[in-house]
Structures are given as structure tokens and as C-alpha cells.
Amino acid sequence: MDENSTTERLWDIARRFGVHEPIGLVGTSLPPFDISQPNFHLSKADFSAELQAVEKALKDTESLALFLAAPYRETDTLKAVATPVSEVINDQACKSAQAIVPKSPIDLIQKNAGDTDLCFATAILLLDTRSGLISRFQQLKDQERTYWNLKGRAPNHYARAIALRFARLVAKHTGKRPTVGVSREGNFPSTDFGRALEEIFELLDIKAVFRRHAQWAVAELTDDDFRVEPVNVFRDLMNFSVDQVDPRRDALAAIFGTDAKGDEE
Incomplete structure (x- = not known):
């Protein structure tokens, strides 16, 4: 998948949590959160x-x-x-x-x-x-x-970084702590956040099970992550x-x- 298609798919996922593209000439060319490898x-x-x-x-x-x-x-x-x-x-x-x-x-x-x-x-x-x-x-x-x-x-540092960045994005725009769970039928995500993170991992070709990294990311959230950005x-x-x-x-x-x-x- 090319870079533009990946960005569009990421915005589709982000919109489910009330995140909208910034107004401007160049805003929509960027993904809704940082997807670069950790430095x-x-x-x-x-x-x-x-x-x-x-x-x-x-x-x-x-x-x-x-x-x-x-x-x-x-x-x-x-x-x-x-x-x-x-x-x-x-x-x-x-x-x-x-x-x-x-x-x-x-x-x-x-x-x-x-x-x-x-x-x-x-x-x-x-x-x-x-x-x-x-x-x-x-x-x-x-x-x-x-x-x-x-x-x-x-651990898988890239998976952790992406999970934490996405968890912060969701917390910032919903004001709520994301939840993580799996279905009884298997190791499949049972919450909106979990399903979205699993999709993101697939888009970014991250070879990791979503649950462990999602739970870690949610546990890392602080009160500052729930404050509206100026x-x-x-x-x-x-x-x-x-x-x-x-x-x-x-x-x-x-x-x-x-x-x-x-x-x-």
C-alpha cells in the first residue's frame, strides 16, 4: 500500500474517535498521528x-x-x-x-x-x-x-510507540480512557480501540499481537493525555x-x- 493510501486509511480509523483533519493546505497530507519509527x-x-x-x-x-x-x-x-x-x-x-x-x-x-x-x-x-x-x-x-x-x-518498540501515540490521540479527542478486551471466540479485539489498533498494526506491517501493546499503552496514559490541545x-x-x-x-x-x-x- 502506498503512503497516501495508508494515510487515508489511518484518517478513516481516526474519524471513528472524533478526530478530524486540520484545516489548511497541507494538513490532510499528514497522518492523524506520528507513525515514524522511534528515534x-x-x-x-x-x-x-x-x-x-x-x-x-x-x-x-x-x-x-x-x-x-x-x-x-x-x-x-x-x-x-x-x-x-x-x-x-x-x-x-x-x-x-x-x-x-x-x-x-x-x-x-x-x-x-x-x-x-x-x-x-x-x-x-x-x-x-x-x-x-x-x-x-x-x-x-x-x-x-x-x-x-x-x-x-x-519489547517491540515500534508496536509500543504506535499503540501509545494512538491511545493518546483517542484519549485527547474522546476524553475517555480507551478499553482493551478480547472476544470469547478467540484472540480477537472486542473493543473499538482494540479493533482500530489491530487495523493500524496491519496497515503499518507491525508483526505484533495488539492486546499486550494496547494494555501497556493505556496503562501509560496520564491526566495530561486527556486535556484538550490548545x-x-x-x-x-x-x-x-x-x-x-x-x-x-x-x-x-x-x-x-x-x-x-x-x-x-
Whole structure:
């Protein structure tokens, strides 16, 4: 089966659990969840180095995003400190943008950010970067538990990875813990989740019995896996009305969950 057919079949399965394709030009070309092979490191030292680097990048990214967003959040304790810094950065970026004649997508991005509000744009991009770092950090913690803290015979890592990713997808969209069972007539799945996972294993040519990996994956789910994923911040910004006094404040208030009211400009 070719890649496109596999992706279409995976979306058919995902729709049974309330998962729908993202709106956009390229969204439907991707499967509903990551089906790549787990990323193996050559040594535990290599693994630990990446884990530490991602953890540090996550903290640094969040710290910078919060600082740059502070001027737009009325109750932020950093507002008084961050506002003059933000003004200098935006002023410099605005002057630089005036000299840019866009000849590439990067030029256009830089000019648009400078012409509008560089600090705000950077804070938004950092929040999306933070989301990607969180995903990678979770992957690494999964790998740590699965590959680097094991005793005895190693399991089928790919089967485990796919089962866990699919279980998280189902939990995120249904808000319920997937169930696993077999029929009395034989070792056949008796639940929707089990039947779907068995189909996925067949699609991805994974030679494994679904039950063991499904049970392991469900047991690995945490409270965070049942929380609704935040909507992409760019899509949120597209919904703001031009009649708003300062949509940047409202946008960041929604993102950070804090009061961002301010005097009208």
C-alpha cells in the first residue's frame, strides 16, 4: 500500500474517535498521528545530552516568551520592566524593516514583523516553538522509560510507540480512557480501540499481537493525555475583529490565561 493510501486509511480509523483533519493546505497530507519509527540514540550519553538540551531550551523559550508578552498583560509583574525593553526592540525592528525590500519569504517575514510588532510576533512564535519542544520532551521521556530503563528482553518498540501515540490521540479527542478486551471466540479485539489498533498494526506491517501493546499503552496514559490541545495560536489570531481596541492584549490573555485589559489607545 502506498503512503497516501495508508494515510487515508489511518484518517478513516481516526474519524471513528472524533478526530478530524486540520484545516489548511497541507494538513490532510499528514497522518492523524506520528507513525515514524522511534528515534534511537547510539548511546545513553547521546540520549541524555538531547534530553538535557531540550529541557533547557523549553525553560529558556518559555522564559523569553513570558518576558516579551509582559507589556501586553495588564497584571503581569514584569510589565514595568519589559515595556521599555519592548519599545526599544520594536523601534529598532521598525527602522530595519523600512530598509528591507522583500526578495524571499524570510525577508517578507522579517519586514512584516518589524512593521507591526516584533516582540508580539516573537512571543507568538516562541509559544508555538514551546509546543514543539514539549512534544519532543514527551517523546524523550517515553524513550527513557521504554528503551533506557529496561531489564530483560526488549519489547517491540515500534508496536509500543504506535499503540501509545494512538491511545493518546483517542484519549485527547474522546476524553475517555480507551478499553482493551478480547472476544470469547478467540484472540480477537472486542473493543473499538482494540479493533482500530489491530487495523493500524496491519496497515503499518507491525508483526505484533495488539492486546499486550494496547494494555501497556493505556496503562501509560496520564491526566495530561486527556486535556484538550490548545488551538494553534495563528488560527486564533485570524478570528479577532478589527473593531477590537488592541487584539494583541486579548490574544495573549487567552494564551496565558490571565487578565490583559488595558486602557484604550
